[in-house]
Amino acid sequence: MKLHDLARSGNCYKVRLFAALANIPLETVAVDFLHGAHARPPLSDLNPLGQLPILEDGARVVRDSQAILVYLAGVHGGLAWWPAYPQGQADIVQWLSFASNDIQHSLCAARLVRQFGATLDMAAAQEKSAIVLAVLEQHLESHDWLAIGRPSIADCAVYPYVVLAPEGDVDLAPYPHIARWIDRIQALPGYLRQP
Amino acid sequence: MKLHDLARSGNCYKVRLFAALANIPLETVAVDFLHGAHARPPLSDLNPLGQLPILEDGARVVRDSQAILVYLAGVHGGLAWWPAYPQGQADIVQWLSFASNDIQHSLCAARLVRQFGATLDMAAAQEKSAIVLAVLEQHLESHDWLAIGRPSIADCAVYPYVVLAPEGDVDLAPYPHIARWIDRIQALPGYLRQP
Incomplete structure (x- = not known):
């Protein structure tokens, strides 16, 4: 399986992190984002939105980091990470939307301004x-894991753009429950740090 | 089952439309959005993000329109709308992210400006x-349905904010494949129009 990857992208890191935790072998191919390789064929044929990451598993192409997580977990990762019961799936999809929408336009956007x-x-x-982190902090006050x-x-x-928040000048110090959740994730077997 | 609802919200319409198509009984409760009822208890306790819709099914609360679709389809709608095989689920989640992120910050945002x-x-x-509609048009050139x-x-x-695009001064005339997909959706048994 091939991941079209950008080292500093938090969206790509979601997939690399999960593959490491679930012990799924993944070949990463660095995309020359700076020179627009993501917006030209062949990559723009794989994802016309011009976004990374993109996963190729044989003839199957999956775009969007959230969908790639569902694909990898469902096909290669087992029920531990993406259960078969719909209540559990809906519980997870709430947070996938939170990552895809709310985090993308807050923590991720702030980092894009400051770093790029x-x-x-x-x-x-x-x-x-601040809203996104308050919601997360409140949830983690009574939960060890998101779902x-x-x-x-x-x-x-959710983890990548949260742990990278300081790169967008967003301070995590006021959020002790988020800090402990970060520690729990980093203690998982196979944990992979963002380069 | 109770849906905390806003009649003119496209996100709420996603859920009402699906419930009608899948013949799932749903009690809709109109939220006094204009006076901020969504941002105060008890609703802000159900969804601290202050967004609608919110679904209550007995003691279970589901927020986020995409997660509610997964929940309703998985628990009450059967495999027709949300299959059990992970490749199909990932195929669908690509479009759920597209709805939650790309459409929200394009077609939906334009309508929020013009209408509200x-x-x-x-x-x-x-x-x-224009990017979102071009991607959709290209996909629908060779597919009758999104996934x-x-x-x-x-x-x-995906359908609600596309069919409502003209309310945000976005013209659908240049997209004949989208027009035929809209016709196919409107021809489905149980189809419900947005009020």
């Missing part, structure tokens, strides 16, 4: 970051 | 709308 000079609304991103009472792809989807 | 006076970047929303070769919750998640 993106022309996004930094004040809005930081304001939304289904154990580590799942929900944690893998 | 939201202070969002209209130029950015319309520019992104798994049949109607699924992917179509229910």
Whole structure:
């Protein structure tokens, strides 16, 4: 299986992290993002949205980091990370949407501004970051993991841009429950740090 | 089952539409959004993000329209709309992310500006709308449905803000394949129009 990858992308890191935790072999192929390789064929044929990561598993192509997590967990990762019962799946999808939408337009956007000079609304991103982190902190006050009472792809989807938040000038110090969740994730067997 | 609902919300319409198509009984409770009922207890306890819709099924609470679709389909809708095989689930989740992120910040944002006076970047929303619709048009050129070769919750998640696009001054005339997909959805048994 081949992951079209960008080392500093938190979305790509979601997939690399999960593959490491679930012990799924993955060949990563570095994309020359700086020179626009993601926006040209052959990659733009694989994902017309021009986003990374993209997974190729034989003839099957999966775009979107959340969908790749579902695919990898469901096909190669076993029920531990993505259970078969729909209540558990819905519990996880709540957090996949949280990662895909709320985190993308807060913690991720703030980091894009600070680290990559993106022309996004930094004040809005930081304001939304505070909401996102407050929701997460409140949830983790009474839960060790985001969904289904154990580590799942929900944690893998949410963790990267949270742990990278300081790169967008978002301070994690006010969130002790998030800090302990970060520690729990980092203590999982196979844990992979973002380079 | 109780849906905390807002009549003009496309996110709430995703759930109402799917429940109608799958013949799932749903009690809708109108939320006084204008006076901020979504941002106060008891609703803010059910969803601290302050978003609608929210589903209550007995003691279980599900927030986020995409997660509610997975929940309703998985628990009450049968395998037709949300299959048990992970390749199909990942195929659908690609479009759930597309709805939750890409559509939310394009077609939905443009409509929020035009219909509700939201202070969002209209130029950015319309520019992104063109990308989103081009991706959709290209996909529908060779597919009748968004995922798994049949109607699924992917179509229910994407359809509302597409059919409502003209309310955000986004013209659907240049997209004949999208128009035929809209016709196919409207021809499904049980189809429910947005009020």
